[in-house]
Amino acid sequence: MPGRQAPPGDDELYLTVGAYVVPQLLYVAARLGLADLLAAGPMALEDMSEQTGAHPATLVRVLRALASVGVFVRGRDGRWRMTRAAEPLLDDHPRSRRAAILFAGHEQHLAWGAVMHTVASGKPAFDYAFGHSLHRHLATDEAAMATAEALRARRAARRDPAVVAALDLAGARSIVDVGGGGGELLIALLSQRPGVRGVVVEAPHVAGRTRARLQALGWGERCEVVVADARERLPAGHDVYLLAEVVHCYDDDDASRILRNCRGRRVVVVERVLPAGGRAAADRLADLHMLVMYGGRERTRREYAELFAAAGLRLRRVTPTASWVSLLEGAPRVAR
Structure with missing residues (x-):
């Protein structure tokens, strides 16, 4: 034609x-x-x-x-x-792409070499190739953790300015950054809001570094670091729960458990949102990559709405940003 x-x-x-x-x-x-x-x-x-x-x-x-x-x-x-x-x-x-190259050349290379395990079982190939989960791998391998942290920091530097510009925190007095890594995004948000306090929730092998970093940068008084597994519990009663590229690391059951533990006025999920019926290679490859590495997935707007609903939340709005992620804002459903 x-x-x-x-x-x-x-x-x-x-x-x-x-x-x-x-x-x-x-x-x-x-x-x-x-x-x-x-x-x-x-x-x-x-x-x-x-x-x-x-x-x-x-x-x-x-x-x-x-x-x-x-x-x-x-x-x-x-x-x-x-x-x-x-x-x-x-x-x-x-x-610099050194951290990305190191991680891709070892962890990702070996995991994708076992992709048939994922295809046959629906489980992450990483676990099969390494004998344990990626989370466990980073907790026990100092070199791998250093590489992953450098990679995460580079990614955050490209993503966070767009998130800060798009996120409306009017009326918020406290923010919980779930899986907030080194606290870069939380610092960027708090620096514009003098009266707001923050909490970073992280795993034990990350929390110590985060606490030391926040203290060294002078944020120790306004930023608390809490060690917790978000699937089991989160600090309750805060205004905003922020999850930046966290939810896509988990399957629907665990993702729903994490969102259910966000017991506050607002929940903001920062993620790539797949277009309904989309065929873009980058989106589809990213989705499969999350399965191979973590057992997670990327999701459409409708799938996020269903995930929020399963956690007792209502998806109120989806706000695109200038980066690859969007802001998906939810609030507790009002009992009738």
Whole structure:
């Protein structure tokens, strides 16, 4: 039909089968800190091998492969140099993707390698691949936790300004940030509202770091840190319960239990909202990724309304933001 766009050709689709090679090479570069070495200036292969402990003949093949896609370049003097495409491998670069690469190259790579377990059972492949849940993994693996925290902080930096701009907290005197990580979003909200107090609810392996961070930044007086499993209990009686990209980590039963424990005037869920009948690849891939990693899911507006209802809440409004998330605001149903 004239004007109708043809779907991508088969060749383009099936070229993605080998696409795992480059991400794994980037993972190797991130783990070895190759960009950090070259940021100080060009280096010979022998020196890079000595400082990283990598096998020289193999390291040069890795470097050549990365150079073929624009990451690093070998000069005429034989020494290796940085390129613009290598800059996101640096921790302190504004475009840094190092944490995402490290997490994708190990935790996500191994979990997705066991995706058939998810397809056969409906359970998270991560648990099958690692022998325990992702939450447990982060609680017991310091390196993995550090990577996940860096990844979360980068994501929050892109998301939180849009949330702060869209969230109306008029009349609120206290906010509970459920699964609030390092407290970045809560600090951003409280900094604009001098009379409001905050509570961060986190798991034991996160809470200590959060408490120390808030104290160091001077927020210890206005921000309390509470250790709790949100599926079991939450501090009661606060005005606003905020859950930023928390609910999508859980299946409907656990998500409903968490929302039911939000015993206050308002509940604000910050999540990606899938369009009804939508076919966007990013949305559908994100949904499946939550299942593989956590046993969770992304949801449509209707599915969130049903989830709120199961928890005794009424979905009052959905407010888009300038980022990928929307604000889903609920309130307790009034008994008749």
